[in-house]
Amino acid sequence: MRSISQFSARLLIFVCLFVAGQTAHAGEKITIAAAADLKFALDEIVVLFNKTHPADQVETIYGSSGKFHTQIRQGAPFDLYFSADIAYPRALKEEGSAGSEVQPYAVGRIVLWSPSRDAGRMTLADLADPAIRKIAIANPKHAPYGKRAEEALKAAGVWEKVEAKLVYGENVAQAAQFVQTGNAQAGIIALSLALSPELAKQGGYMLISDKLHQPLEQGFIVTKRAATNPLAQAFASFMAGQEARAIMTRYGFVLPGEVK
Amino acid sequence: MESAFSSADLSAIWLTFKLAAVVTVILLLVGTPIAWWLARTRSWWKGPVGAVVALPIVLPPTVIGFYLLVAMGPSGPLGQLTQSLGIGLLPFTFAGLVIASVFYSLPFVVQPLQNAFEAIPERALETAATLRASARDTFFSVVLPLAKPGFLTASVLGFAHTVGEFGVVLMIGGNIPDKTRVVSVQIYDHVEAMEYASAHWLSAGMVVFAFVALLALYTLNPTGRRRS
Numbered sequence: 001m002r003s004i005s006q007f008s009a010r011l012l013i014f015v016c017l018f019v020a021g022q023t024a025h026a027g028e029k030i031t032i033a034a035a036a037d038l039k040f041a042l043d044e045i046v047v048l049f050n051k052t053h054p055a056d057q058v059e060t061i062y063g064s065s066g067k068f069h070t071q072i073r074q075g076a077p078f079d080l081y082f083s084a085d086i087a088y089p090r091a092l093k094e095e096g097s098a099g100s101e102v103q104p105y106a107v108g109r110i111v112l113w114s115p116s117r118d119a120g121r122m123t124l125a126d127l128a129d130p131a132i133r134k135i136a137i138a139n140p141k142h143a144p145y146g147k148r149a150e151e152a153l154k155a156a157g158v159w160e161k162v163e164a165k166l167v168y169g170e171n172v173a174q175a176a177q178f179v180q181t182g183n184a185q186a187g188i189i190a191l192s193l194a195l196s197p198e199l200a201k202q203g204g205y206m207l208i209s210d211k212l213h214q215p216l217e218q219g220f221i222v223t224k225r226a227a228t229n230p231l232a233q234a235f236a237s238f239m240a241g242q243e244a245r246a247i248m249t250r251y252g253f254v255l256p257g258e259v260k
Numbered sequence: 261m262e263s264a265f266s267s268a269d270l271s272a273i274w275l276t277f278k279l280a281a282v283v284t285v286i287l288l289l290v291g292t293p294i295a296w297w298l299a300r301t302r303s304w305w306k307g308p309v310g311a312v313v314a315l316p317i318v319l320p321p322t323v324i325g326f327y328l329l330v331a332m333g334p335s336g337p338l339g340q341l342t343q344s345l346g347i348g349l350l351p352f353t354f355a356g357l358v359i360a361s362v363f364y365s366l367p368f369v370v371q372p373l374q375n376a377f378e379a380i381p382e383r384a385l386e387t388a389a390t391l392r393a394s395a396r397d398t399f400f401s402v403v404l405p406l407a408k409p410g411f412l413t414a415s416v417l418g419f420a421h422t423v424g425e426f427g428v429v430l431m432i433g434g435n436i437p438d439k440t441r442v443v444s445v446q447i448y449d450h451v452e453a454m455e456y457a458s459a460h461w462l463s464a465g466m467v468v469f470a471f472v473a474l475l476a477l478y479t480l481n482p483t484g485r486r487r488s
């Protein structure tokens with residue numbers, strides 16, 4: 001019995017310390033909702049940002065841009081919103097849900113990616129090959145990368161041949177994961193994901209010409225709830241800085257004000 | 261009214277009911293022997309097997325979805341089996357969803373059946389045996405009538421729970437029209453695309469369906485009146 005009460009006492013002390021530690025945290029905390037294609041690039045940027053703001057916390061949540069748009073309209077507790085389609089933050093700005101101007105931060109590119117075959121030598125027409133039974137793209141209904149993938153397949157004249165083989169990820173990262181697990185033999189995903197350490201070691205990619213689809217112009221806003229939050233503003237300006245831009249470039253994004 | 265459900269919605273509704281019907285039939289066939297064994301055995305294995313059957317109640321659908329995706333993939337054990345049988349890979353197919361749903365809804369069929377079987381008095385089975393009834397006779401003339409409420413509960417819960425499945429389908433379905441795009445996924449897509457009116461129609465339909473299913477269950481099968 002004694003050991004049990006000792007254990008409870010220790011547990012109680014631990015819980016108290018934990019709670020105290022939480023409340024004693026002096027810094028600010030912001031939450032960023034970001035398009036799934038930013039997963040690896042933004043994670044690196046946040047690590048750099050944390051070095052200059054060691055007391056503060058930056059939390060990132062990745063998903064489809066359309067979903068976050070809906071959630072922010074319904075008052076979701078996000079302080080910054082990075083969308084793979086600049087139209088979403090623009091719509092929020094018009095409705096008065098934004099706390100800043102809409103900042104273009106990158107233009108995304110789509111690639112054909114496959115770990116099981118040499119995608120670097122493939123063309124979109126090769127997707128009609130019967131050996132490719134499933135092709136993963138993001139859901140064109142609400143994921144910007146899915147919309148562009150559909151446009152590119154149509155512009156390349158292969159849509160009719162591949163439509164029956166398409167499987168739709170909830171966002172572009174899930175589309176990549178369908179291919180990575182081998183359940184789909186090829187996929188059209190974000191260049192930024194194909195360049196990520198995890199996927200880069202698994203296979204080649206073929207850059208899809210940006211003449212085949214509308215540009216993937218991406219933009220972010222500080223949301224209305226964070227309009228006066230200094231940490232959110234600091235992160236927004238950090239995105240325009242040299243360090244952040246270098247990381248974005250490394251992940252294949254074309255940056256605003258840069259000539260391709 | 262004519263715009264309440266699009267043709268994509270209607271095909272999602274049809275697909276959902278087809279999936280739930282197939283899964284319920286399979287679960288009644290598979291679940292009955294498992295439930296009978298669990299109800300009658302004195303084996304040490306009763307606990308572990310019962311726990312495994314109940315796992316989907318407590319596991320997040322993402323766990324089931326993740327493991328099924330990997331297991332049914334080209335390097336997973338199920339995937340290698342289906343490929344060597346010439347069926348190909350199961351993710352993103354209707355058959356794949358059926359298998360996933362059988363796992364996912366198993367406890368909702370086995371547990372009501374097990375309870376019903378446990379409530380059958382040993383004496384009824386002994387009497388049948390003294391009358392030299394075969395095992396088959398005993399099952400159809402003694403067990404089945406006595407366990408009828410259990411079968412009703414199992415069917416309704418198995419069907420309704422499969423209709424209500426979302427996370428597992430999202431992870432292994434691939435959202436293909438007429439194959440894996442069930443109502444719950446269709447609602448999710450409507451909401452993401454901000455088509456709230458369409459989302460409302462389908463969601464309200466689901467609420468009505470769930471209510472009617474449970475109401476039918478409680479009216480036809482009042483637990484208080486069951487005698488054992």
